[in-house]
Amino acid sequence: MSDNLLRADLILLHGGEVFDPNGGEPMRADMVIRNGKIDQIGSVDPQSFNGKVYEISGCWITPGLFDMHVHLREPGREDEETIESGCSAAAAGGFTGIACMPNTSPPCDSQEVVRFIKKKAQDQPTEVYPIAALTKGRQGKEITEMADLVRAGAVAFSDDGSPVADTSVMRNAMDYAFMFDVPIIDHCEDPFLAQGGHMNEGLISTRLGLPGIPNAAEAVQIARDILLCRLTGAKVHIAHLSTQEGVELVRRAKEAGLPVTAEVTPHHLFFTDADLATFDTNLKMNPPLRTSEDVAALEQGLREGVIDAFASDHAPHSLEEKDVEFDAAPFGIIGLETMLGVVFKQIVGRGVLTAAQALQKMIISPRKILGLPIPKLSEGQPAELTIFHPTALWTFDKTLSRSRSRNTPYHGMEFPAKVWGIINKGMVWTA
């Protein structure tokens, strides 16, 4: 166990505020945890307490945060991230649970890989839920052995990063996945329209001379998925929504009562394509950073509940892969450690959502979408908790990141919502 990690045999969290985002305002209360379970919530005198006391005044105790879109890179690219380093970054970001995407090498398209990931993560304080590939080898041609994969522990299916171009394959995948009641998570991008693009298509791509990816590349595939959802009844989750057209399509699908959900990343809310003026490869992501009009539509989608969840799309890349000319750099940034801070600064701080609403999208919605149990703040329940100070300011220093990678545009920026630590699986992890 690392220095940050202790057993939660008998501990007292003293001086904090218990905050159930479904249950109103934060309430001043101490919490006793015994053998990994919530033993007592109320007023406890630390002087007469027999176990370890943690003074957490000003901090909120919430059910554990969940990030449903993470790339752990193991097996295959352990130089970029391992399951262990990814879990450390998750803990540092306040996450007690993450779901990891299948674009590893080999891809997560067999029960052996699902089991490997779960086994590697079993001693980590953050629980890891594998998302299995939708098609064999993520080739977009034949659907995977979904029954086997679900039995092994897969919680969803996705070819994330390699959008399924063949509509009939997608239809079959949805029909088949329907039997297991797990969602299909789609990276919606028409590969023909997006081909060769490095950033959002528009005035800025013209100014920079970089080939663009139009909003329509995302929207046409979302529209297709919604039509297939209507045809098959399968649960469809739209990954990292980035366009105003996409928000409108998801809004209409939800109004029609279809089982369509959507997520947004913090970086698509924090940056726009105008930030690319210096060709910084740490701002190269897929989908690309869009315009301020798109950001406004995403914010409106959050307010209305069209967008269900925040997800980091934590995508570690090695320094040498990103420290190159823009064309040659891969898409993606790390994001586990900055998500809470960016959401509190950009979304809660600017009044787009209340803290409770924002936390619902990081605690309850992602678990609901994946059909996972939601941790409860009541006596007798397993202690799966995130503890953070909502207003304490901290500065993100990429050199201190727990991730193996450093590809972030947030280095040196100041954020609120400082993570104190997490409690999960009978362990206490402190920052």
Added chain:
Amino acid sequence: MGLSSRHLLGLEGVPAKDITLILDTAENLKSILDRPIPKVPTLRGITVVNLFFENSTRTRISFELAEKRLSADTINFSAAGSSVKKGETLKDTVRNIEAMKIDMIVVRHSAAGVPYFLTQCTDAVIINAGDGRHEHPTQALLDMMTLREKWGTLKGKKVAIIGDIRHSRVAGSNIRGLKTMGAEVMVCGPRTLIPPGIKEFGVEVTYRLDEAIEWADALNVLRIQLERQEKGLFPSIREYHNEYGITRERIARAKKELIIMHPGPINRGVELDADVADSEASIILDQVTNGVAVRMAVLVLLSGFDNSQESLR
């Protein structure tokens, strides 16, 4: 008086006084090219590396000549494609070259933003010789020099850029430079070759060549890349020539003295008919000569040489 910036990465944000200084300096230096011994010692002791990651004949020769006329030591480095594909990163390539003690890098690369990237990898002065579809500032400067020679001023003059605007760094720099100098710019080509948001650069857009010809004082005709047809951006060379090819008949209909420019190399009979390219209206070969002068001016001004000194002459 010098330039506002240490590097020449593009013409975006370059003030009119800098462009004027470069053009004035180039006019001064041009006479050197006609001397019996066309060489001055201005850049003696300065080492310039021509770093060409993309095939180029005329731009590379033009820069190399400019450097030699100024007595700089020059090194040529040619490598097609991305350095990453060869196993060494661009950053490492440049740092290695810099470690050999060089002063200036002239860089051409297929990726937009590479000149900017290099300013973060090295202390050398960076001159952009064309980056992807982004900018090609010295081409635009030589175009402006040639037009200014013809007209005396650029202010209020109308220049139409014809062809593949979407993929053209020549158009990218010309639009910026000409607008800064007070000229009006129109772009003309099939809609598949016009980039999004171009109107926000303050240019007129037309898909009809005759409209552009009627409007303009000068036509800057861009080379059409045949691979664009393979990508479905226009249906055939035949149709392209019918719709956007500059012919003598089309120009005659304008009933005015039009200037014809082309950054080269020309696809004769595609974007430009041979008799127009070789006509009196064409200033294409003047562009080529002025290219050397403009590049000499850029090298001198960015080397830190005080151009008011007599030794320049």
